[in-house]
Amino acid sequence: MEFIPVNEPLLSGNEKKYLNECIDTGWISSEGPFVNEFEKKFAAYCGRKYGVAVCNGTAALEAAMISLDLKKDDEVIMPSFTIISCASAIIRAGGTPVLTDSDPHTWNMNPDEVRKKITSRTKAIMAVHIYGLPVDMDPVLKIADEYGLKVIEDAAELIGQTYKGKMCGSFGNVSTFSFYPNKHITTGEGGMILTDDAVTAEKCRSLRNLCFKPGKRFVHDELGYNFRMTNLQAALGVAQFEQIDNFMEKKKYIGRRYTEELKEIDCIQIPLEETDYSRNIYWVYGILLKKEAGMNSEEIMKILADRKIGTRPFFYPMHKQPVFKKAGLFNNEEYPVSDYLGDYGFYIPSGLGVTDEQINRVSEQLKEILK
Secondary structure (H helix, E strand, O other), X not given: OOOEOOOOOOOOOOHHHHHHHHHHHOOOOOOXXXXXXXXXXXXXXXXXXXXXXXOOHHHHHHHHHHOOOOOOOOEEEEEOOOOHHHHHXXXXXXXXXXXXXXXXXXXXXXXXXXXXXXXXXXXXXXXEOEEOEOOOHHHHHHHHHXXXXXXXXXXXXXXXXXXXXXXOOOOOOEEEEEOOOXXXXXXXXXXXXXXXXXXXXXXXXXXXXXXOEOOEOOOOOOOOOEOEOOHHHHHHHHHHHOOHHHHHHHHHHHHHHHHHHHOOOOOEEOOOOEOOOOEOOOOOEEEEEOHHHOOOHHHHHHHHHHOOEXXXXXXXXXXXXXXXXXXXXXXOOOOHHHHHHHHHEXXXXXXXXXXXHHHHHHHHHHHHHHO
């Protein structure tokens, strides 16, 4: 019995052709033509004016945060239930992350919680789309407008998703993406910053390239980073982007198949198919165990691993992270929905390479275990 990985990318288009072009021409560094092409095409697809390609999604978040020029003790509101890159980007930019709990149905930031956390030091809101459905952006944008706050949209997991018909990644002052192999399109590692502001775009371009001074390359007025994306990575991105519509349909198909197979299991919560502002695109197919399942996510994941089925746990909440506890952050703060998601949530094989046969096997094993 073969192991079923939690994710397997599809590299079935022009990937080899474009990579060979990089090798044949010698353009393998960050100065090759595929980088500019990828930036322009992806920005246009998301309805943004400017794209800045970087080496990974974490770098995209960090450069985007630094471009906002946060001062010491400036606060940025974000969800507790997300990846640590979001909080670390705020801290490394000099700000302080302020956490909110999640909606128990969509698993996204709860906009009602955002308003409660605003203080005189609040400077921005980081909206992070989770797993397949977007954050309800209208209330977030309304709050930001009311208080004069910046909005950072982390759309890493929702390439191709829309909110009320508008592309995710087109909201707020700046948005970020990841092209890790489990994303809808991949460059192996890679990320993108999108914005409509020319000054922000130029600031991010400078930050990704060590802040070389125009006209005096090795003179630096400020410290930057080497966040550059290579032409090889961008070539993969262009080839993957050509298939984005097919990839989106495949993801939706995977979600529908799992939903049909698993909807009768009473002791689990499966992803919402839709809200009044969006339909799920199932970046991953998440499962939340109910208490009556009699086990937590760690226990069921071990059983599935023994049966050669790959899984991943849901995010471990920020307010419980040991590294932040040691730094004195989030002391005595409670976020019950985030806690429950972290303890009882996991996702099953749902990458683009998953087959019908594998979906059937995963579903059968889950039904057997949870009966």
